[in-house]
Amino acid sequence: xxxxxxxxxxxxxxxxxxxxxxxxxxxxxxxxxxxxxxxxxxxxxxxxxxxxxxxxxxxxxxxxxxxxxxxxxxxxxxxxxxxxxxxxxxxxxxxxxxxxxxxxxxxxxxxxxxxxxxxxxxxxxxxxxxxxxxxxxxxxxxxxxxxxxxxxxxxxxxxxxxxxxxxxxxxxxxxxxxxxxxxxxxxxxxxxxxxxxxxxxxxxxxxxxxxxxxxxxxxxxxxxxxxxxxxxxxxxxxxxxxxxxxxxxxxxxxxxxxxxxxxxxxxxxxxxxxxxxxxxxxxxxxxxxxxxxxxxxxxxxxxxxxxxxxxxxxxxxxxxxxxxxxxxxxxxxxxxxxxxxxxxxxxxxxxxxxxxxxxxxxxxxxxxxxxxxxxxxxxxxxxxxxxxxxxxxxxxxxxxxxxxxxxxxxxxxxxxxxxxxxxxxxxxxxxxxxxxxxxxxxxxxxxxxxxxxxxxxxxxxxxxxxxxxxxxxxxxxxxxxxxxxxxxxxxxxxxxxxxxxxxxxxxxxxxxxxxxxxxxxxxxxxxxxxxxxxxxxxxxxxxxxxxxxxxxxxxxxxxxxxxxxxxxxxxxxxxxxxxxxxxxxxxxxxxxxxxxxxxxxxxxxxxxxxxxxxxxxxxxxxxxxxxxxxxxxxxxxxxxxxxxxxxxxxxxxxxxxxxxxxxxx
Amino acid sequence: xxxxxxxxxxxxxxxxxxxxxxxxxxxxxxxxxxxxxxxxxxxxxxxxxxxxxxxxxxxxxxxxxxxxxxxxxxxxxxxxxxxxxxxxxxxxxxxxxxxxxxxxxxxxxxxxxxxxxxxxxxxxxxxxxxxxxxxxxxxxxxxxxxxxxxxxxxxxxxxxxxxxxxxxxxxxxxxxxxxxxxxxxxxxxxxxxxxxxxxxxxxxxxxxxxxxxxxxxxxxxxxxxxxxxxxxxxxxxxxxxxxxxxxxxx
Numbered sequence: 037x038x039x040x041x042x043x044x045x046x047x048x049x050x051x052x053x054x055x056x057x058x059x060x061x062x063x064x065x066x067x068x069x070x071x072x073x074x075x076x077x078x079x080x081x082x083x084x085x086x087x088x089x090x091x092x093x094x095x096x097x098x099x100x101x102x103x104x105x106x107x108x109x110x111x112x113x114x115x116x117x118x119x120x121x122x123x124x125x126x127x128x129x130x131x132x133x134x135x136x137x138x139x140x141x142x143x144x145x146x147x148x149x150x151x152x153x154x155x156x157x158x159x160x161x162x163x164x165x166x167x168x169x170x171x172x173x174x175x176x177x178x179x180x181x182x183x184x185x186x187x188x189x190x191x192x193x194x195x196x197x198x199x200x201x202x203x204x205x206x207x208x209x210x211x212x213x214x215x216x217x218x219x220x221x222x223x224x225x226x227x228x229x230x231x232x233x234x235x236x237x238x239x240x241x242x243x244x245x246x247x248x249x250x251x252x253x254x255x256x257x258x259x260x261x262x263x264x265x266x267x268x269x270x271x272x273x274x275x276x277x278x279x280x281x282x283x284x285x286x287x288x289x290x291x292x293x294x295x296x297x298x299x300x301x302x303x304x305x306x307x308x309x310x311x312x313x314x315x316x317x318x319x320x321x322x323x324x325x326x327x328x329x330x331x332x333x334x335x336x337x338x339x340x341x342x343x344x345x346x347x348x349x350x351x352x353x354x355x356x357x358x359x360x361x362x363x364x365x366x367x368x369x370x371x372x373x374x375x376x377x378x379x380x381x382x383x384x385x386x387x388x389x390x391x392x393x394x395x396x397x398x399x400x401x402x403x404x405x406x407x408x409x410x411x412x413x414x415x416x417x418x419x420x421x422x423x424x425x426x427x428x429x430x431x432x433x434x435x436x437x438x439x440x441x442x443x444x445x446x447x448x449x450x451x452x453x454x455x456x457x458x459x460x461x462x463x464x465x466x467x468x469x470x471x472x473x474x475x476x477x478x479x480x481x482x483x484x485x486x487x488x489x490x491x492x493x494x495x496x497x498x499x500x501x502x503x504x505x506x507x508x509x510x511x512x513x514x515x516x517x518x519x520x521x522x523x524x525x526x527x528x529x530x531x532x533x534x535x536x537x538x539x540x541x542x543x544x545x546x547x548x549x550x551x552x553x554x555x556x557x558x559x560x561x562x563x564x565x566x567x568x569x570x571x572x573x574x575x576x577x578x579x580x581x582x583x584x585x586x587x588x589x590x591x592x593x594x595x596x597x598x599x600x601x602x603x604x605x606x607x608x609x610x611x612x613x614x615x616x617x618x619x620x621x622x623x624x625x626x627x628x629x630x631x632x633x634x635x636x637x638x639x640x641x642x643x644x645x646x647x648x649x650x651x652x653x654x655x656x657x658x659x660x661x662x663x664x665x666x667x668x669x670x671x672x673x674x675x676x677x678x679x680x681x682x683x684x685x686x687x688x689x690x691x692x693x694x695x696x697x698x699x700x701x
Numbered sequence: 702x703x704x705x706x707x708x709x710x711x712x713x714x715x716x717x718x719x720x721x722x723x724x725x726x727x728x729x730x731x732x733x734x735x736x737x738x739x740x741x742x743x744x745x746x747x748x749x750x751x752x753x754x755x756x757x758x759x760x761x762x763x764x765x766x767x768x769x770x771x772x773x774x775x776x777x778x779x780x781x782x783x784x785x786x787x788x789x790x791x792x793x794x795x796x797x798x799x800x801x802x803x804x805x806x807x808x809x810x811x812x813x814x815x816x817x818x819x820x821x822x823x824x825x826x827x828x829x830x831x832x833x834x835x836x837x838x839x840x841x842x843x844x845x846x847x848x849x850x851x852x853x854x855x856x857x858x859x860x861x862x863x864x865x866x867x868x869x870x871x872x873x874x875x876x877x878x879x880x881x882x883x884x885x886x887x888x889x890x891x892x893x894x895x896x897x898x899x900x901x902x903x904x905x906x907x908x909x910x911x912x913x914x915x916x917x918x919x920x921x922x923x924x925x926x927x928x929x930x931x932x933x934x935x936x937x938x939x940x941x942x943x944x945x946x947x948x949x950x951x
Contacts, residue, residue, distance in 0.1 A: 052724075054725035054728070060732050074922055
């Protein structure tokens with residue numbers, strides 16, 4: 037039998053049938069289907085022990101004490117920390133996204149030195165340290181620090197370094213703490229750090245402070261509100277919001293009092309007028325002068341003109357404050373020391389100093405680095421004023437935990453122009469990193485030692501420190517530790533070599549600073565208050581912050597674009613809110629495309645007609661208009677920080693008098 | 702002529718049978734060898750040395766955490782409770798002195814003993830165990846790397862298998878299931894303590910001194926021992942448990 041065609045076919049048929057009784061076809065088909073589920077690029081799960089590690093995230097302005105959820109030591113999410121009195125299990129919208137930000141492609145991967153317009157070359161940390169040491173050595177005392185760290189001991193390290201270099205040009209980025217500190221510790225000569233016992237109060241007046249969304253210890257404030265307003269039950273306390281437009285805070289408060297943006301100080305002084313009329317007084321050498329000032333400039337009729345709040349409404353509100361057993365006024369608007377001082381005066385007139393449910397003055401937590409500035413002194417320097425006057429012109433400027441190029445009102449873009457050599461300690465590729473001469477990537481909060489020292493607004497001495505949750509995956513390091521290493525490189529003795537040791541010392545200092553300080557015998561900051569009756573007479577700009585959009589230093593975080601409404605952003609156009617009366621007066625209607633102008637800067641926007649905005653006011657969101665970060669933030673909307681008009685007051689720069697022109701495009 | 706043709710046609714069945722047998726045998730015998738490749742574990746691990754030699758219990762390494770999850774392979778940190786090498790950098794420096802560079806400290810494994818800094822750390826007594834322990838210390842503990850064990854039974858990420866949910870299931874229960882369960886019956890015969898580990902894992906692994914090769918499917922990357930979904934479903938059905946997707950696929 038030879039192998040002919042017939043035999044071959046028979047062999048093949050036999051072979052085919054033989055194949056069918058083997059697992060070859062069926063197993064191969066099965067495995068091919070499984071193979072398609074396992075492409076190499078599909079990420080695989082990390083297996084291991086699941087933990088909830090306590091940590092601090094300082095990505096939001098106030099800082100959140102939270103827990104990082106990890107598997108096998110790898111962070112995958114954040115939750116609130118039920119055991120921490122500051123958060124009680126809550127989280128802000130930024131820190132809720134802290135883990136995705138840990139892995140964000142917008143992070144700075146390693147130290148970089150600028151080689152040309154928009155061009156950078158990677159360098160090692162040692163090279164960066166030597167370069168900066170040379171620059172600082174050549175700069176002498178012409179060195180400045182800009183810090184956006186409102187709460188951390190890192191300030192002390194940079195402050196001590198600056199002092200050793202012979203400079204006191206330590207600038208803090210504007211914040212509510214800055215306004216309150218300049219008012220209480222500066223204008224009024226008070227002692228300690230101002231805080232508010234919102235949880236203990238039965239009548240809370242938020243005067244301009246968006247305290248349930250973006251102001252102060254937001255999560256703590258929200259917890260206090262939630263406890264006082266249990267679902268389905270009668271509220272245990274009354275919350276009132278006073279401000280130019282409805283916002284997240286006003287939407288849940290028991291009532292909203294519309295107050296013109298330029299009239300917040302006058303509104304508070306109008307309340308003071310009514311309280312004094314009802315017999316309240318202060319043991320202050322300035323009290324008689326205050327009475328005269330109120331009588332001459334802030335009578336209810338005058339306040340009505342300045343603020344839009346009727347005499348009757350003002351009197352009723354003053355009456356409610358007087359009748360409450362534990363009222364407190366939380367005042368902050370436009371970084372104005374005058375507003376802060378006026379709020380403090382109302383609290384003092386109500387007798388709410390260092391009382392349960394009132395305003396408190398916490399003892400200062402003493403610096404642990406000998407040459408570091410204390411907290412009130414750190415807030416004394418006025419960055420916008422010095423940039424405007426030309427006094428800010430350092431040879432080397434160190435920018436720590438801040439993004440002033442984006443978030444400093446009016447003068448942000450001038451920062452890098454004024455400084456000869458700018459160093460940005462940036463975790464992310466932000467606007468400041470994009471123009472800095474040397475970019476030193478700061479470790480993410482979960483990769484570094486850090487602390488929260490009395491986040492502004494808390495009612496009790498609060499200290500939270502955290503150690504790294506995870507090893508850095510990038511070539512980054514904690515900025516304060518680098519500053520300590522830099523000092524050692526330059527032969528400067530700051531007293532510490534390790535930032536962890538600084539935190540240990542700070543914890544001890546915080547332990548010794550409990551209770552309250554301060555007294556009613558303070559000045560009343562009258563020079564700042566005497567100008568509070570000035571108005572621009574133009575369309576007023578009310579710039580409001582929302583953490584889900586971002587902050588002065590952070591862009592929109594990864595999960596938050598879906599929370600931005602179509603009445604806040606449409607494509608690349610942001611919305612500004614005006615009411616129908618303002619729209620009509622300016623020939624606008626819903627959806628009109630407009631150009632906002634102020635300070636020689638323009639922003640484009642669409643109009644959202646909203647009766648929750650006072651007449652004569654344009655409510656514009658802060659947080660849009662980034663020129664750096666990622667595709668989800670870059671080029672979306674306009675940067676309203678640029679539109680804010682900085683005006684010099686006796687307590688320091690403020691932007692309560694920001695005005696804009698609005699023109700249809 | 703007609704007879705001859707008929708005869709040839711009859712003889713033509715031979716190629717058919719031959720083709721059938723050749724392919725069938727190849728499919729059953731050769732195909733598995735082609736489909737799976739052997740991969741050696743990172744180093745030889747002796748359960749006997751730990752269980753019999755040191756009196757350790759299975760639960761000392763393979764335990765349930767407080768939250769009910771199963772620890773699986775022990776981590777370096779857990780191994781270091783006995784295999785304590787002190788400061789890893791000091792050991793790396795000592796090894797680097799021998800090899801000339803910290804980049805090639807694993808070259809010391811080419812020799813059976815030394816340097817002293819490494820010998821000092823060895824707890825094993827048997828030559829094979831000593832070599833395995835040297836590999837563990839030099840390749841992993843000293844360099845701070847977790848051991849990349851091949852898991853004989855690993856399931857894909859889209860399967861959530863809870864050891865805790867199956868912990869109380871005994872071999873006898875499984876073997877008695879309606880419809881039979883060959884693996885369990887076979888395993889039950891060898892299981893003295895009633896634990897059901899043998900149902901899925903290498904049989905009586907605690908009595909073995911070696912670590913057999915991991916048989917990897919060249920197409921899927923899975924282990925030859927990875928349990929298939931139909932096996933899970935069969936047992937669930939026999940135990941009157943839900944076979945809804947979400948039970949295993951979270």
